[in-house]
Amino acid sequence: MLVLEFKVRAKKHQYTAINQAIRTAQFVQNKCLRFWMDNQEVNKYDLNKYCRVLAHNFDFANKLNSQARQSSAERAWSAISRFYDNCKRKIPGKKGFPKFKKNGRSVEYKTTGWKLDLNTRKAITFTDKNQIGRLRLLGTYDLNFYPIESIKRVRLIRRADGYYCQFILSIDIPVDTEPANSVIGLDVGLQYFYADQNGHKINNPRFLRKGEKKLKKLQRKLSRKKKGSSNRRKARQRLAKAHLKISRQRKDFAVKLARCVVHSNDVIAYEDLRIKNLVKNHCLAKSINDAAWDQFRLWLEYLGKKHGKITIAVPPQLTSQNCSNCGEKVKKSLSTRTHICACGCQLDRDENAARNILKLGLSTAGHSGTWLQDSLNALGEDTSTFSGEILSKQVASVNKESPVIATRGA
Template sequence: MAGVVQRAFRYRCYPTEAQAAELTRTFGCVRKVYNLALAARTEAWTQRRERVNYGATSAMLTSWKQTEELAYLNDVSSVPLQQALRHLQAAFTNFFAKRARYPTFKSKKRSRRSAEYTRSAFRWRDEKLTLAKMAEPLDIVWSRPLPKGASPSTVTVSHDAAGRWFVSLLCQDVIAETPATTATVGIDAGLDSLLTLSTGEKITNPRHERADLARLVRAQRNLSRKQPGSSNRAKARRKVARVHARITDRRRDYLHKLTTRIVRENQTIVIEDLAVRTMVKNHRLARAISDAGWRQFRTMLEYKATWYGRAVIAVDRWFPSTKLCSACGVLAEHLPLDVRSWTCRCGTTHDRDVNAARNILAEGLSVAACGAGVRPQRESSRTGRSVVKQETSGVTRGTPSHWEGDVKPSAVRGCGLRRTGSARRR
């Protein structure tokens, strides 16, 4: 179903020396204001149990500009500074809602350098963008057209570690209506195959970092030989950053194409609620998991499903999708990771990943049938709670006597599983 959404369009830009100097000053001031406001809010709470909101920090910014020490804040546009305070307020809101950790200070070397401008701080005329404190428009490479008649509501300029400048324009866009379909798919994420679909299709893992690993090793080895603080070290650091940027760009492009295809072809998509943050603590698999981009894949899948009117269901991470026979419902007692295919006692031979994808699909459809909703339940998954429904609803999983291994019969409720004892997802 067609609809209007807020969508960001990012482009490369090439500012002049004067524009680059102005943007660099703005980035520094944004970082300074953010850190000052964070320090003030932290001190007010720890020492006086006083809560400071956006309005109070905005008043603080006015007083800071009047001091001799921080008078340089008046040299840049005030809008990016105010936006930095709004971003800090949003960070605290997410923290108090237990959606994020406590805000941290911005680093000059490691934090993302960016500044956000609202309508009052830029001019958009004849498809040319001129920011506040600048006399000339930015030189932007229009790699794709903006929506017809679009007018940006906010503009974000950023500078990455590889030395590239980007401008992101937030505009209203109309999502074209996509015909509804009855197709459903279950997705099992992996490393040998990036994704395995319940249809039996296996999507190859491109392993973007491994493809550029030799180039990355050479660049990092060259960086390690340079004298700290020298200009040659800065050049070597940018070469390392360019290799990382190439890996990141290729991974993002691949995942965009993959998620768009899956969303357009299927009405209901079922995935696992994987704890990626916990999984990367395994030092043997952390690099491969990070290279696969599971978290980024899920994020793209969710917002694109919202755009196109599709449903995304996330099954509980403790659901034993691999060890469960999709034909008869028997749970295998032990299934090591090196076993890629196995035969159930009912005589059915399973491909490990395809069987898991089919079980994920069946579980997700049973969750939807019991009325638990189709949006991913991330909060309940973190606390180990599963969606529970009556035994008569959804897809038949076999009688309780079929359940063996570490999962007790009492843990089965026909829709989702609870973690009991040493039960593990695989």
């Protein structure tokens, strides 16, 4: 799948119509969720049928395109199925019971309800009864390069700085990647974003911390404005744009760094961290969320699959405590930044953890080339290999997990 995004230019009444379509999509999603709560043995096909009932009972729901209503029902079913999966897997803690959506920001159309300008493909017209009409598309992507049939879904999204239109295309662009003949183990942290087994470290950008002074100033200005006034709406808009900028900075950093790691290595091992549990520490919650480790991991896995590289999530238990040289457990607090073992091994704490993570990852993968065997020997690890073979060609599955993770249901 390929997602192309354009900024939307329209008139004021068209923006109002888009907002109405977004509210209707939110209404349909919440009504489908309520229908599932009130009736037993409801499946996704029943929710799609229920959309016709909603269109018959509510005039504003009938104005939304039928397939757009079905997309909202599919969103509701996505939350329901995720809850079912978590229950079946018996994950610890809360299972993620579906919640009603309070602030919808998007509406999704399928193959009907819209028409792309065939001449320039720089404009799109929505043909349902919401009367959104023709919208101009601003962006550098060229839709003429793709056939119209490949566009499977179209989304209208409202953000703090305006409205956007996304095209979801059913196209897989092949990527030819040369083997890098290198492996890497990543230990993420707060002092540094990550450290690898060779001691190389990437500084933590701390976008929220750097922009916190401006955010607090904008928040104070917002709190002084009279509720319901035009000035309060403008102050809220400025605050939302500041938060959006920080969010985009985080995403840009994660994407670029993940791309560099994937291009430079054939095997990437990292910790299978549960961020939800880590942020329960209120002293570190803000810094952990600011680091956005989970976003970095998602892009690692996506780009790894796209480029034919191996990404391995390993259990994080004792990776910082065990010695990477002899395996002996050396207890240390978070403030202790140097690993010192009785065997004579003295390393930076994060570098020691990265070596342990890479060992676990390579023992899980169990694949090779002569360059991988050299890496294993350097870490003191032995495994069976096939000399002279490219690692990516020996592995049927690109993304792997440690058997330890599977047994504990992570």
